[in-house]
Amino acid sequence: MSNLWTYREGTLSADNDVIGYDVEAIDGTIGKIDNSTNETDNAHVVVDTGWWIFGKKRLIPAGAITAADHENQKVAVQLTKDQIKTAPDFDETQSLDTSNRGVYDEYYGPFGW
Numbered sequence: 001m002s003n004l005w006t007y008r009e010g011t012l013s014a015d016n017d018v019i020g021y022d023v024e025a026i027d028g029t030i031g032k033i034d035n036s037t038n039e040t041d042n043a044h045v046v047v048d049t050g051w052w053i054f055g056k057k058r059l060i061p062a063g064a065i066t067a068a069d070h071e072n073q074k075v076a077v078q079l080t081k082d083q084i085k086t087a088p089d090f091d092e093t094q095s096l097d098t099s100n101r102g103v104y105d106e107y108y109g110p111f112g113w
Helices: 081-085 102-111
Strands: 022-025 028-037 044-048 057-061 065-069 074-077
Touching: 022 081, 028 081, 057 081, 057 102
Parallel strands: 022 074
Antiparallel strands: 022 028, 028 044, 044 057, 065 074
């Protein structure tokens, strides 16, 4: 199992700005990247799901990202739309660090990337 909070080799690097990229779940487009970070052991993207789940934002750990297509501005994730829909709500007012990301570790940990 790889680290949930680290980008897979060959997907994204510190040089990549993916804000605004479409997010492709296993079964289709789910939204656009609203924010991203390359923080060591805390890398993730925040997806604005728009109308699909009523404008909710979802945090997706870097380990779920399987590919980045910079030419077409798309990022692929190893999750279904339903898995993203049922993920914990993202609270923009709270900082995310190793001490308060437990709800995400619990939700995404069993996927075993």
